[in-house]
Amino acid sequence: MSSEQEDLKETDTEERFAFKKEESSAFKTEKGLTEETIRLISEDKDEPEWMLERRLRALRQFKEMPMPTDWPGQPDLSEVDLDEIVPYIRPDIDTRGGVDEWDDLPEDIQDTFDKLGIPEAEKKALSGVGAQYESEIVYQNMQERWEEKGVVFCDMDRAVQEHEEIVREYFMTKCVPPSDNKFAALHGAIWSGGSFVYVPEDTTVDMPVQAYFRMNSEGMGQFEHTLIIAEPGSEVHYIEGCSAPQYAAFNLHSGGVEVFVKEDAHVQYSTVQNWSKNTYNLNTKRAIAENGATMEWVSGSMGSKATMLYPSTILKGRGATDNHITIAFAGEGQDIDTGAKVYHNAPNTKSTIESKSIAKDGGRTNYRGLVHIADGAENSSTSVECDALMFDNDSTSDTMPYMEIQESKVDVAHEATVGKIGDEDVFYLQSRGLDDDDAKKMIVAGFIEPITEELPIEYAVELNRLIELEMEGSLG
Amino acid sequence: MARLEIRNLHAEVADDEEETILEGVDLAVESDEIHALMGPNGSGKSTLAKVVAGHPAYRVTEGEVTLHLDGDEFDEPIPEDKRTWDLLDLEPNERAALGIYLGFQYPAEIEGVTMVNFLRTALNAKFEEREELFEDEEDEEEAEEAGYDTSPMEGPADEGEVGVAQFQEILRGKMELLDIDDRFADRYLNAGFSGGEKKQNEVLQAAVLEPEIAILDEIDSGLDIDRLRDVSTGINALRDEEGSGVLMITHYQRILDYVEPDRVHVMLDGQVVMEGGPDLAEKLEDKGYDWVREETYGTA
Ligand SMILES: Nc1ncnc2c1ncn2[C@@H]1O[C@H](COP(=O)(O)OP(=O)(O)O)[C@@H](O)[C@H]1O
Ligand SMILES: [Mg+2]
Numbered sequence: 046m047s048s049e050q051e052d053l054k055e056t057d058t059e060e061r062f063a064f065k066k067e068e069s070s071a072f073k074t075e076k077g078l079t080e081e082t083i084r085l086i087s088e089d090k091d092e093p094e095w096m097l098e099r100r101l102r103a104l105r106q107f108k109e110m111p112m113p114t115d116w117p118g119q120p121d122l123s124e125v126d127l128d129e130i131v132p133y134i135r136p137d138i139d140t141r142g143g144v145d146e147w148d149d150l151p152e153d154i155q156d157t158f159d160k161l162g163i164p165e166a167e168k169k170a171l172s173g174v175g176a177q178y179e180s181e182i183v184y185q186n187m188q189e190r191w192e193e194k195g196v197v198f199c200d201m202d203r204a205v206q207e208h209e210e211i212v213r214e215y216f217m218t219k220c221v222p223p224s225d226n227k228f229a230a231l232h233g234a235i236w237s238g239g240s241f242v243y244v245p246e247d248t249t250v251d252m253p254v255q256a257y258f259r260m261n262s263e264g265m266g267q268f269e270h271t272l273i274i275a276e277p278g279s280e281v282h283y284i285e286g287c288s289a290p291q292y293a294a295f296n297l298h299s300g301g302v303e304v305f306v307k308e309d310a311h312v313q314y315s316t317v318q319n320w321s322k323n324t325y326n327l328n329t330k331r332a333i334a335e336n337g338a339t340m341e342w343v344s345g346s347m348g349s350k351a352t353m354l355y356p357s358t359i360l361k362g363r364g365a366t367d368n369h370i371t372i373a374f375a376g377e378g379q380d381i382d383t384g385a386k387v388y389h390n391a392p393n394t395k396s397t398i399e400s401k402s403i404a405k406d407g408g409r410t411n412y413r414g415l416v417h418i419a420d421g422a423e424n425s426s427t428s429v430e431c432d433a434l435m436f437d438n439d440s441t442s443d444t445m446p447y448m449e450i451q452e453s454k455v456d457v458a459h460e461a462t463v464g465k466i467g468d469e470d471v472f473y474l475q476s477r478g479l480d481d482d483d484a485k486k487m488i489v490a491g492f493i494e495p496i497t498e499e500l501p502i503e504y505a506v507e508l509n510r511l512i513e514l515e516m517e518g519s520l521g
Numbered sequence: 522m523a524r525l526e527i528r529n530l531h532a533e534v535a536d537d538e539e540e541t542i543l544e545g546v547d548l549a550v551e552s553d554e555i556h557a558l559m560g561p562n563g564s565g566k567s568t569l570a571k572v573v574a575g576h577p578a579y580r581v582t583e584g585e586v587t588l589h590l591d592g593d594e595f596d597e598p599i600p601e602d603k604r605t606w607d608l609l610d611l612e613p614n615e616r617a618a619l620g621i622y623l624g625f626q627y628p629a630e631i632e633g634v635t636m637v638n639f640l641r642t643a644l645n646a647k648f649e650e651r652e653e654l655f656e657d658e659e660d661e662e663e664a665e666e667a668g669y670d671t672s673p674m675e676g677p678a679d680e681g682e683v684g685v686a687q688f689q690e691i692l693r694g695k696m697e698l699l700d701i702d703d704r705f706a707d708r709y710l711n712a713g714f715s716g717g718e719k720k721q722n723e724v725l726q727a728a729v730l731e732p733e734i735a736i737l738d739e740i741d742s743g744l745d746i747d748r749l750r751d752v753s754t755g756i757n758a759l760r761d762e763e764g765s766g767v768l769m770i771t772h773y774q775r776i777l778d779y780v781e782p783d784r785v786h787v788m789l790d791g792q793v794v795m796e797g798g799p800d801l802a803e804k805l806e807d808k809g810y811d812w813v814r815e816e817t818y819g820t821a
Binding site: 099473481491493 | 577
């Protein structure tokens with residue numbers, strides 16, 4: 046390990062992940078969701094008429110749809126009182142759509158990001174930083190050579206202004222329409238901030254694009270939207286990381302992610318999320334993969350009171366590929382319901398899903414997955430593997446891997462394991478000199494190793510530290 | 522010179538008081554000695570090994586397990602009042618820090634943890650724990666009163682850590698000694714290892730951790746002749762180079778052709794019922810455990 050990595054490891058993680066700042070916001074929307082609120086948001090952003098129309102239509106759909114309550118074993122959402130959310134907060138800055146220079150950021154925001162390690166991360170050859178502070182992107186930095194190649198990486202609000210035609214074509218139209226589910230509709234009405242990534246044909250973005258965001262306001266919602274368009278033959282790795290401070294009040298995060306992977310393009314989308322323990326994390330993430338395209342989802346779901354997150358890929362083109370790697374951690378009072386969905390809608394498509402979950406102190410994890418292979422999607426193959434590790438008898442792990450196979454010429458493999466952390470394994474490590482806590486940490490680190498080895502080193506370290514922190518709570 | 526002494530040890534299964542396994546075991550092993558512990562299946566050999574190492578599945582109801590140190594075992598001289606340890610009062614990792622090593626009959630498989638990472642972590646944990654065990658309480662108290670944790674002369678806690686590069690060197694040396702393939706270091710701990718590789722790995726770990734007393738449980742079962750030789754080389758080196766004491770649990774005479782024991786103990790029904798020199802092992806090979814039973818209980 047290089048000394049840089051050692052430094053990163055040594056950072057006081059407690060401090061990095063559990064802090065909050067005094068709010069200094071210029072603008073807060075009224076509580077509760079009315080058409081007037083939506084107009085206000087749109088007006089404040091100076092949005093074109095079509096976007097306002099989309100928001101209003103989404104609001105109507107949201108109001109018509111009931112809360113989802115009919116899934117077997119789904120997390121309890123009865124505490125989600127949408128009228129209590131202040132849905133839109135922007136940092137107290139003059140510039141709309143963010144600033145270009147780090148030094149232009151207000152000091153307290155700089156401080157926040159210092160703790161998240163952003164400037165260091167950037168020095169470590171990350172090619173751009175899109176950081177969302179509260180609801181709005183305030184800091185954007187893109188390297189010149191990307192611009193030369195025609196790569197666009199900017200905040201979503203700015204994209205609406207500056208890349209209007211592209212956004213108009215792709216934004217919540219073909220991939221995640223608001224009608225998809227109640228929270229997608231809510232998102233469509235009040236979305237704010239997020240990232241826009243456009244990679245032109247045959248272009249490779251050779252360093253990961255990164256975005257950090259966090260919630261920092263009681264009772265606020267986080268509704269960022271990410272839109273990634275990878276033109277034919279292009280390649281990009283997008284990383285989203287966030288760590289939320291701990292609050293007593295109620296929070297909702299309902300982000301939206303849409304990814305278009307064109308012919309022979311390759312997109313990897315990696316997330317490490319650590320929402321505060323009162324947050325309801327209800328996201329809709331979906332990708333459409335064309336002929337020969339590859340979509341990869343790597344997600345680490347930490348924190349939150351309840352999470353419902355099932356990144357989906359529609360394998361629309363012949364020979365398209367999907368890889369899912371997910372990890373979930375549930376401690377006391379947490380219900381982490383995550384998984385993956387893949388639709389094989391064309392021949393010769395391939396998917397692999399690998400899921401790992403850890404439950405302790407009465408927490409619950411559930412793998413909920415769907416693989417659908419359509420009639421005619423011949424010579425397709427899928428492999429699903431989900432492993433759950435429980436720390437004690439109070440914790441629960443379920444697996445619900447649904448398969449809908451309508452084609453006969455396919456190859457389907459499925460494996461699921463649910464187990465308690467082994468006393469013999471712990472004793473083995475103890476007999477070599479590790480104490481009880483370190484032995485368990487080592488076993489957990491090994492359990493999630495297939496995931497962490499996929500992540501860039503900074504994220505692997507962050508994920509490991511987060512999990513160690515979570516475990517210290519109960520083991521200490 | 523370290524000495525492990527087991528006296529009148531009784532133990533039962535922790536969650537089943539009816540199940541008594543050890544019924545008064547007496548046995549002692551010293552540095553620079555190799556002892557063989559033999560006995561039929563189910564006589565309690567593995568249980569004895571695990572109780573000495575501190576396995577939570579067993580409860581000791583009577584007896585003692587003590588480790589006596591001479592004072593020159595570790596880098597720093599050991600003060601006189603810290604040379605005798607009642608192992609039954611200590612956590613398994615504390616026992617490991619004092620130099621107890623258990624080579625398992627059935628080693629655990631830990632996915633995702635590389636050998637090199639695991640062993641370096643274990644070695645450093647051992648050093649750190651040892652430091653804590655030998656820390657002077659009075660100094661500690663004084664320091665606390667004065668408002669700092671440890672002596673101000675001490676550097677940061679991890680200064681003594683074995684670094685990655687240094688550890689690679691150590692590991693490579695030990696692997697050469699045992700004729701172990703280089704790729705071993707980057708494999709996950711015992712995951713997918715053959716039975717023989719696992720046994721070899723138990724000896725490798727002992728070689729790296731340099732215990733005072735190593736208990737090796739059926740280290741010879743499932744080994745082909747080449748590996749049996751490598752493993753034997755490792756065990757002899759433990760004694761000859763590290764000065765470890767070795768208690769080798771085995772069923773067979775076979776390994777004793779390569780590793781000559783100084784003493785042989787025979788266990789039956791939870792007790793050590795016979796003791797002798799290397800010739801006792803040969804006698805057992807000839808006459809079998811029925812002979813031991815007859816000698817112990819009279820003619821059946
Ligand atoms: N954890 C346990 N629970 C119940 N019975 C046990 C347990 N461990 C050992 N035993 C029993 O104790 C006896 C001795 O076992 P063991 O020590 O493994 O013998 P050996 O190693 O000499 O073959 C056996 O009858 C075994 O079934
Ligand atoms: Mg045994």
